[in-house]
Amino acid sequence: MFRRLALIGTGLIGGSLALALRERGEVGEVVGYSRRLDTRLAAERLGLIDRPADSISEAVAGADIVFLATPVKAMDAVLGELATCLPDDALVTDGGSVKGAVVERARAHLSAAQLARFVPGHPIAGRERSGPEAATAELYRGHRVILTPIAENRAEDVARIEAMWQAVGARVEQLDVAHHDHVLAATSHLPHAAAFAMVSSLARLAERYEVFRYAAGGFCDFTRIASSDPVMWRDICLDNRNEILAMLDHYRAELDCLRDMLESADGEAIESYFAEAKAVRDALYPAAQADLTSRPDTRGA
Numbered sequence: 001m002f003r004r005l006a007l008i009g010t011g012l013i014g015g016s017l018a019l020a021l022r023e024r025g026e027v028g029e030v031v032g033y034s035r036r037l038d039t040r041l042a043a044e045r046l047g048l049i050d051r052p053a054d055s056i057s058e059a060v061a062g063a064d065i066v067f068l069a070t071p072v073k074a075m076d077a078v079l080g081e082l083a084t085c086l087p088d089d090a091l092v093t094d095g096g097s098v099k100g101a102v103v104e105r106a107r108a109h110l111s112a113a114q115l116a117r118f119v120p121g122h123p124i125a126g127r128e129r130s131g132p133e134a135a136t137a138e139l140y141r142g143h144r145v146i147l148t149p150i151a152e153n154r155a156e157d158v159a160r161i162e163a164m165w166q167a168v169g170a171r172v173e174q175l176d177v178a179h180h181d182h183v184l185a186a187t188s189h190l191p192h193a194a195a196f197a198m199v200s201s202l203a204r205l206a207e208r209y210e211v212f213r214y215a216a217g218g219f220c221d222f223t224r225i226a227s228s229d230p231v232m233w234r235d236i237c238l239d240n241r242n243e244i245l246a247m248l249d250h251y252r253a254e255l256d257c258l259r260d261m262l263e264s265a266d267g268e269a270i271e272s273y274f275a276e277a278k279a280v281r282d283a284l285y286p287a288a289q290a291d292l293t294s295r296p297d298t299r300g301a
C-alpha cells in the first residue's frame, strides 16, 4: 500500500499504526522521528520502526505517507518544519484528538499543494498508557477512526487514508471538523476532565490513603483514564477549550441537580433520575456500538 511511512511521534498512537501496517505487509519501510533520542531508539528496539531519523526532514525524505502522532500543540512546530521538506508525492495524515486547531495549524504552515494532501484524522482508540512501550498492533482493530477531510482534499487521497485504517482493522467514518470537536468534547474530553477532577478531589482528602486502599471496581472504571498523559490532555483541553467549557457547564448543572435532590432527601426523584440514566445507557451505548462487533460493553476505548 505504501512504500515508506514517516512517523513523527513514535509513541502509543504512531507506534501502534506502524506496528499494525508492518505486520500486515502494508508498508515497505518505517522511519521514525520523535523529539527525544531515547524514544526513537526505544521505537527501533521494540520493532515499531525500521530506523530512527535525527530530524523531520530526514524522516520524510523518500516517504509517500507521513503520520503525525505528537501531542496536538507540538504539531505546530512539526507542520512548520514539514512545510520545508515534504516530498511532492507524500500524503500526510494525523491522529490528533482535536481537529479544528490542527487544521488551523496546517493552513498556517503548508502550501496550497501540501494542504490538499493533508487528510486530518482521529482514531477513537487508545489507552491511559503512552510511549512506544504501550504500542500494540491490535490497538485499532474493531475501533472507529474519524476522518475530517477539508475542502481542499482530493477524494482519492481521502480514500487512500481510509484504506490504510481499514487495513489495520478500523471502521472509518467522516465528520465535519467542527462537529468532530463538538462531539468528542462530550464523549472523550469531558470524561477525561471529570476523571482528572474526581481523582484530584479525592487526593485532597485527609483520608486519601484509605480512599485508594478501599477503592472498588467502580472507582477503577471511572478513574482509569486519570492516569493518561498530562501533556497530551493539557493540549487537548486548550485546543478544544470552548467546547469543553460548554460540556463542563452542562455536566456541572447535572451535578447541581443531583445535589439538590440529595439535599432535600428526595428518594423518588433520585431513583427516577438514576433510572433514566441507566435506561439511556443500557439502550443507547450497546446499540450505538453494535457495528463494532469485537467490542464488549466495558473496556478502554
Ligand SMILES: NC(=O)C1=CN([C@@H]2O[C@H](COP(=O)(O)OP(=O)(O)OC[C@H]3O[C@@H](n4cnc5c(N)ncnc54)[C@H](O)[C@@H]3O)[C@@H](O)[C@H]2O)C=CC1
Pocket: 008, 009, 010, 011, 012, 013, 014, 033, 034, 035, 036, 039, 069, 070, 071, 072, 074, 075, 077, 078, 095, 096, 097, 098, 122, 123, 124, 125, 126, 127, 128, 129, 130, 131, 132, 229, 232, 236
Ligand atoms: N493516547 C491515546 O489514547 C490517544 C491519543 N491520540 C492523539 O495521538 C497523539 C499522540 O498521542 P500518544 O501516542 O498517546 O502520545 P505518546 O506520548 O505515546 O507519543 C507522542 C510522541 O510524540 C513525541 N513528540 C512530542 N513532541 C514532539 C515534537 N515537538 N516533535 C517530535 N516529536 C514529538 C514524543 O516524544 C512521543 O514519542 C496526540 O495528539 C493525542 O491527542 C488519539 C487517540 C488516542
Ligand SMILES: O=C(O)C(=O)Cc1ccc(O)cc1
Pocket: 096, 097, 123, 124, 125, 126, 127, 128, 188, 225, 299, 300, 301
Ligand atoms: O483510554 C481510553 O479509554 C481512551 O479514551 C483513550 C483515548 C484518548 C484520547 C482519544 O482522542 C481517543 C481515545
